[in-house]
Structure formats: C-alpha cells, structure tokens
Amino acid sequence: MNEQPLILNGTVVAQQIKDELAVRVQTLTEKGVVPCLATILVGDDPASATYVRMKGNACARLGIRSLKVELGKTTSTAGLVAEIERLNDDPSVHGILLQHPVPEHIDERAAFEAIRLDKDVDGVTTAGFAQNAFGMAAYPSCTPAAILAILDHYGLPIEGKHAVVVGRSPILGKPVSQMLLNRNATVTVCHSRTQDLGRIVALGDIVVAAVGRPQFIRGDWIKEGAVVLDAGYNEGNVGDVDYEACLPRVSAITPVPAGVGPVTIATLLKHTVEAAERTL
Amino acid sequence: MNEQPLILNGTVVAQQIKDELAVRVQTLTEKGVVPCLATILVGDDPASATYVRMKGNACARLGIRSLKVELGKTTSTAGLVAEIERLNDDPSVHGILLQHPVPEHIDERAAFEAIRLDKDVDGVTTAGFAQNAFGMAAYPSCTPAAILAILDHYGLPIEGKHAVVVGRSPILGKPVSQMLLNRNATVTVCHSRTQDLGRIVALGDIVVAAVGRPQFIRGDWIKEGAVVLDAGYNEGNVGDVDYEACLPRVSAITPVPAGVGPVTIATLLKHTVEAAERTL
Numbered sequence: 001m002n003e004q005p006l007i008l009n010g011t012v013v014a015q016q017i018k019d020e021l022a023v024r025v026q027t028l029t030e031k032g033v034v035p036c037l038a039t040i041l042v043g044d045d046p047a048s049a050t051y052v053r054m055k056g057n058a059c060a061r062l063g064i065r066s067l068k069v070e071l072g073k074t075t076s077t078a079g080l081v082a083e084i085e086r087l088n089d090d091p092s093v094h095g096i097l098l099q100h101p102v103p104e105h106i107d108e109r110a111a112f113e114a115i116r117l118d119k120d121v122d123g124v125t126t127a128g129f130a131q132n133a134f135g136m137a138a139y140p141s142c143t144p145a146a147i148l149a150i151l152d153h154y155g156l157p158i159e160g161k162h163a164v165v166v167g168r169s170p171i172l173g174k175p176v177s178q179m180l181l182n183r184n185a186t187v188t189v190c191h192s193r194t195q196d197l198g199r200i201v202a203l204g205d206i207v208v209a210a211v212g213r214p215q216f217i218r219g220d221w222i223k224e225g226a227v228v229l230d231a232g233y234n235e236g237n238v239g240d241v242d243y244e245a246c247l248p249r250v251s252a253i254t255p256v257p258a259g260v261g262p263v264t265i266a267t268l269l270k271h272t273v274e275a276a277e278r279t280l
Numbered sequence: 281m282n283e284q285p286l287i288l289n290g291t292v293v294a295q296q297i298k299d300e301l302a303v304r305v306q307t308l309t310e311k312g313v314v315p316c317l318a319t320i321l322v323g324d325d326p327a328s329a330t331y332v333r334m335k336g337n338a339c340a341r342l343g344i345r346s347l348k349v350e351l352g353k354t355t356s357t358a359g360l361v362a363e364i365e366r367l368n369d370d371p372s373v374h375g376i377l378l379q380h381p382v383p384e385h386i387d388e389r390a391a392f393e394a395i396r397l398d399k400d401v402d403g404v405t406t407a408g409f410a411q412n413a414f415g416m417a418a419y420p421s422c423t424p425a426a427i428l429a430i431l432d433h434y435g436l437p438i439e440g441k442h443a444v445v446v447g448r449s450p451i452l453g454k455p456v457s458q459m460l461l462n463r464n465a466t467v468t469v470c471h472s473r474t475q476d477l478g479r480i481v482a483l484g485d486i487v488v489a490a491v492g493r494p495q496f497i498r499g500d501w502i503k504e505g506a507v508v509l510d511a512g513y514n515e516g517n518v519g520d521v522d523y524e525a526c527l528p529r530v531s532a533i534t535p536v537p538a539g540v541g542p543v544t545i546a547t548l549l550k551h552t553v554e555a556a557e558r559t560l
C-alpha cells in the first residue's frame with residue numbers, strides 16, 4: 001500500500017508568499033509607492049462579486065491598495081475598454097484585474113487585450129501568454145503560477161516527469177502546460193474530445209485538473225504515487241478531482257478548499273507588488 | 281503485417297496550394313496589387329542564402345514579387361530592427377520573412393518582435409503564436425501549418441487522435457502542438473529531457489518529428505498504424521525520422537525530401553497572398 005500521502009496545503013504556501021510580500025510592500029510604501037490593484041467587476045454575478053471582494057480583502061490585509069471599479073451589466077465592450085485604458089494611463093495603478101466572466105454581450109477577449117502588458121498581473125493577455133510560453137518576462141496567469149509554486153514549495157520535482165493537464169482554457173490549461181514544458185516536464189494536454197481519458201490520465205506523474213466539472217477525475221485513473229493538483233472550484237466547495245478516491249493512490253494532492261485557490265490569490269498580490277517595484 | 285503505407289507527397293500538396301494561389305495572384309494583379317514578400321538575410325551563412333533563394337524563386341514562379349534585403353554580418357540589432365520597421369511602413373510589402381538564424385550578436389527575438397503582426401506571414405512573433413494558440417486570426421508558423429495541410433489533404437483525421445510532438449521550439453514544436461490541440465487532438469510534447477522517449481512516442485497515433493537531429497526517431501518506437509510527419513531537414517537530405525525503419529509500421533509517412541519542406545514554402549506564399557488580399 002501507499003505511504004501516507006502528502007496533503008499540499010495551499011494556505012501554508014500562500015502565507016509564506018504573503019509574509020515575504022509584507023516586507024516588500026513596507027519597503028515600497030516607505031519609498032512613497034503604495035502598490036495598487038484595480039479590480040473591474042462588470043454586472044452583478046454574485047460569485048464574481050465574492051471573488052473580487054476576496055481579492056480586495058487580501059490586498060487590504062497586506063497594505064496593497066485596491067481600486068474597485070464596478071460597471072453595470074449593460075456596459076458595452078467599448079465602455080469597458082475605455083475604462084481599462086483609463087487605468088492603463090493611471091500611474092498610481094500597478095495591476096489590473098478584469099473579473100471573468102463578463103456579461104455575454106461583451107467581447108471579453110477584446111477587453112483582456114486592452115490591458116497593458118506591464119499591468120497584466122492576472123496574465124490574461126495573449127502577449128502575456130506568449131511571453132510566458134517563450135520564457136520571457138511577462139506575468140504568468142495566476143492559477144498556473146500557483147500550481148508551480150505549490151510544487152516548488154514542497155520540493156516536488158517537475159523536470160523529466162510526465163505531466164498530464166486535463167483542460168485547455170486560455171488562462172489555465174494552455175498556460176500551465178507551457179509552464180510545465182518550460183520546466184522540462186513531458187506534457188500531455190487532454191480535453192473533452194480526448195479518447196480514453198482515464199488511460200491518458202494514468203500516464204501522469206503529475207496530474208493537473210482544470211476541467212471545471214465536480215469530481216470529474218476519478219481515483220482509479222490515477223497512477224500509484226502521482227502528484228495531483230486540483231485547480232477546480234465548483235459549487236459546494238468541490239474540486240475537479242474525486243479527492244477521497246484519489247487519496248489512497250497519490251503521493252501528494254491538493255485539497256479543495258485550501259489547495260490551489262489561496263495560492264492563486266497570493267500570486268496575484270505578488271505580481272501586483274512586482275509591478276509596483278518595477279515602477280521604481 | 282501492415283498494408284502498403286501511404287507516402288504523403290509534399291510536392292503534390294504544395295502544387296495544389298500553388299495552383300489555387302496562381303488564380304488569386306492573377307486576380308490581385310488585375311486589381312493593381314502585386315503581392316510582395318520581403319526576405320531579409322543577415323550575414324553570409326550559405327544554407328540560409330539557399331533557403332532565401334528558394335523562397336524567392338517560388339515567389340517568382342507564382343507572380344509574387346520578392347524584395348530581397350541582404351544585410352552584412354556585422355549588422356546590429358538596432359540596424360536590423362530599423363530595416364524591419366522600414367518594411368512595416370512600406371505599403372507595397374505584404375509579408376516579411378527574417379531568415380533564421382541571424383548572427384549570434386543579434387537579439388533574434390527582438391528582431392522577430394519588430395515584424396508587424398499583419399506582415400508576419402512566417403508566424404514568428406509572440407503575438408502570432410498566442411493568437412494561433414487561442415484560435416484567433418494571425419498567420420501560423422509555416423511548418424506547423426504545412427503539417428496540418430498535409431494531414432488535411434490526405435483526409436487523415438486529427439480530432440480525438442493522440443499526437444506526440446517531439447521538439448518544443450518556438451516556431452515548430454510549440455505552435456504545432458497548439459494547432460493540433462485546437463483541432464481536438466490529445467497532444468503530448470516531448471523534448472531532450474523526456475524520460476523513456478521511445479515509450480512516449482509509441483503512444484502517438486500521429487507523430488511529429490521536430491528535433492533537428494538526423495534519423496533520431498527510431499522505427500521500433502512507432503506504434504503500428506501511426507501517421508508520421510517529419511519536419512526535420514538535416515545535412516545530406518536526411519530527416520529527423522529513420523524513414524526506412526518506420527516504413528513497415530506506419531500507415532502514412534512524409535518522406536525527406538519532398539515531404540513537409542515544399543508545403544512549408546507553399547504555405548509562406550499562401551500567407552503572403554492572403555496578406556495582400558487583406559489590403560484590398
């Protein structure tokens with residue numbers, strides 16, 4: 001049987017990141033620069049409002065200013081882009097986060113693209129994606145970066161491992177697969193059209209679940225000793241992984257909640273502080 | 281035993297593309313627009329000079345103007361970028377190709393990035409890469425596009441297949457993996473740090489060799505019935521695949537020469553014609 005699996009505690013990883021950031025925020029503030037994250041919420045989706053509030057609270061606890069921009073649900077693409085451009089031009093704003101999803105009539109991609117690369121702390125622009133894929137300097141998407149931060153915190157090796165990413169979204173599956181590839185993992189990307197998904201997931205020394213379907217990744221798909229990272233967060237505090245079923249097989253796993261989620265928020269704060277530091 | 285494998289004849293595929301283009305070039309020319317590809321050669325690498333000449337000849341045969349820019353091997357990054365910007369601003373130029381590699385003292389990435397997206401017919405900019413990865417409108421890199429054109433020409437399905445890409449370069453391995461993913465293949469990317477490469481290659485229903493090492497992909501790695509695409513071109517007209525050893529196992533395979541190579545050039549011409557059409 002398996003040894004006791006390692007539970008990858010995102011709260012601990014996030015706290016360590018925030019402890020380091022607290023010192024940097026203080027240094028910045030002493031130099032007269034208060035790091036500032038602008039959050040944009042369009043419409044009245046309650047879950048989105050909650051996410052934005054959580055991010056604002058996390059900023060506040062660390063001495064990062066958060067500028068909350070709330071736009072009505074009838075806002076046009078042009079109106080949203082104009083607001084983003086105003087924030088691009090505001091030197092007191094260091095990072096811009098547009099909360100996904102926006103109302104359906106808005107061209108979300110056009111809005112994301114309007115965010116200037118040096119303020120794209122959430123890693124949503126195509127420029128940011130490509131620069132990351134090519135190992136350049138832009139901020140990676142926060143959840144992919146959080147996944148790597150967790151692996152690194154616990155000293156879990158990436159190089160030479162076979163990583164299986166389930167999901168191919170522009171802010172999760174695609175960037176995390178590029179980041180794992182750049183860290184010298186062999187990377188397989190699966191999705192809704194993958195045939196015999198269980199057989200493919202079973203190849204993974206590292207499995208990243210980024211599907212957005214509750215408990216979609218089954219325990220009997222997981223190779224003995226694999227490391228499982230669950231980036232899902234579905235209604236009722238349930239991840240994309242069937243946690244209980246995976247537990248007897250994995251060597252390490254993130255729980256939901258208190259897994260990838262808190263590290264994602266800490267990563268957003270980290271990027272905002274870095275963006276502020278770069279203005280010095 | 282295997283049925284007779286299908287030899288994927290790149291010359292035939294390229295000819296069909298060029299036949300279609302000839303009509304479009306004529307239409308453009310009648311409207312007073314002569315499609316023009318600017319090729320930039322820096323230094324005196326004989327192989328690069330040959331490639332540029334081949335591309336120029338292919339343009340000429342189709343009625344596409346080629347503007348040959350040749351810069352000395354001591355050209356600086358700034359000098360090269362200035363030349364690219366001049367071509368960006370020249371309305372008679374529709375596409376710009378910077379022949380890789382440039383002399384070592386030049387920041388090749390900075391030079392590629394200087395090419396304006398609407399003239400990036402070779403698909404080398406990060407913006408082009410990301411737009412392709414996200415299914416947007418930019419021109420894909422030519423070799424990856426050629427690989428897909430060959431599969432499509434012969435009616436070989438991509439969706440639901442497991443594609444194994446060996447190589448992760450910015451203009452080949454990375455973009456072709458994204459394009460196969462967007463066509464609903466399950467995609468694995470391997471590279472020099474992949475462990476047990478043969479076992480991974482053996483998963484592939486489709487295998488793309490993009491390593492740059494002669495006959496690196498062994499016959500006994502190939503799954504029975506796989507489709508093998510060899511994007512390699514090494515000294516002595518040798519691909520990255522051990523062709524003779526693979527032949528008894530594959531259902532289809534590209535030879536070298538007369539495989540991916542001619543389709544790559546035809547794709548470059550196609551993008552140039554499209555860029556000219558978009559100016560109408």
